Amino acid sequence: MSKSSDMRTPLGRVRGLGAAREGTGHFWQSRVTGLALVFLTLFVVGLLVSLNGASYADVRAALANPLVSLVLLVTIVTGLYHMRLGMQEIILDYAHGEFSKYLLLILNTFFSVAVGAVSAFALLKIAFGG
Amino acid sequence: MSQPATRAKPRPLSPHVMHYKMLPTMLMSGIHRVSGAALYFGTLLVAWWVTAAAGPEDYFNFVAGVYGSWFGQLVLFGFTWALIVHMLGGIRHFIWDTGAMLEKHTATKLAWATLFGSIIITVAIWAVIFWARGAA
Numbered sequence: 001m002s003k004s005s006d007m008r009t010p011l012g013r014v015r016g017l018g019a020a021r022e023g024t025g026h027f028w029q030s031r032v033t034g035l036a037l038v039f040l041t042l043f044v045v046g047l048l049v050s051l052n053g054a055s056y057a058d059v060r061a062a063l064a065n066p067l068v069s070l071v072l073l074v075t076i077v078t079g080l081y082h083m084r085l086g087m088q089e090i091i092l093d094y095a096h097g098e099f100s101k102y103l104l105l106i107l108n109t110f111f112s113v114a115v116g117a118v119s120a121f122a123l124l125k126i127a128f129g130g
Numbered sequence: 131m132s133q134p135a136t137r138a139k140p141r142p143l144s145p146h147v148m149h150y151k152m153l154p155t156m157l158m159s160g161i162h163r164v165s166g167a168a169l170y171f172g173t174l175l176v177a178w179w180v181t182a183a184a185g186p187e188d189y190f191n192f193v194a195g196v197y198g199s200w201f202g203q204l205v206l207f208g209f210t211w212a213l214i215v216h217m218l219g220g221i222r223h224f225i226w227d228t229g230a231m232l233e234k235h236t237a238t239k240l241a242w243a244t245l246f247g248s249i250i251i252t253v254a255i256w257a258v259i260f261w262a263r264g265a266a
Contacts, residue, residue, distance in 0.1 A: 031224070031227065034220045034223075034224075035224070037217075037220075038217060038220065038221065041213060041217060045210070045213070045255065049255060049258055049259055049262070050262075052259050052262055052263060053198070053262075053263055056183070056187045056190045056191065056194075059183050059190070060183055063180070063183055072180075076176075079173065080173065083166070083169060083170045083173065086166045086167075086170070087166075087170055090163065090166075090167060115173045115174065115177050118177050118181060119173075119176060119177045119180050119181070121184075122177075122180040122181045122183065122184035123180055123184070125184040126180075126183060126184050
């Protein structure tokens with residue numbers, strides 16, 4: 001805490017930054033990913049309803065379609081980014097200790113990346129005929 | 131006149147949530163958060179399914195069997211509702227972001243619309259699923 005070098009008040013220094021220290025970025029990113037997810041999710045729900053009870057071969061053929069594969073990949077990346085933002089908000093609301101807060105925030109990122117990597121790899125494997 | 135580096139006393143907290151009368155907007159706020167958290171872990175079901183599709187046929191059939199069991203269908207029904215109620219809740223937030231429909235009674239009607247709309251859409255999706263299954 002510098003005493004005299006900063007002319008701004010303590011309130012002025014932190015205003016707009018929030019608990020995650022990144023201002024309105026979180027809010028805006030959650031809105032943009034959320035907007036995209038409205039359309040992406042409707043597509044995926046339609047796809048899954050149409051694949052209801054489908055055989056192994058039919059499911060793989062549908063997932064190997066380039067357009068389906070691309071939309072699913074974008075949905076997964078967008079969805080995981082969106083949910084990571086949401087879970088970050090939940091953690092910042094309920095985790096009061098500094099240690100537990102940072103531990104949970106790191107686990108949140110690990111979980112999102114892991115689910116995304118596994119799903120994306122599986123989709124690419126099917127798309128490239130693996 | 132410098133500020134102390136640490137707070138001298140704890141800041142006042144708002145009363146605990148249990149002290150408030152439950153209102154529709156409050157209920158839907160809670161459902162939005164809980165459904166979001168459920169969807170967060172629900173992504174594991176999606177990852178499991180696409181992984182199974184990328185693997186051998188026997189394993190895919192096993193996973194499809196789990197999802198096709200009565201318990202699997204119940205979980206997927208819940209997943210669908212969480213998805214739809216969270217989506218409608220998100221759209222409700224988009225409306226509010228423009229400054230519209232924030233008035234008390236309007237916000238209450240919008241909260242009920244989110245709840246009933248999500249139930250109707252979820253049941254409609256599953257009606258299509260069962261209808262398609264019967265037709266196949």
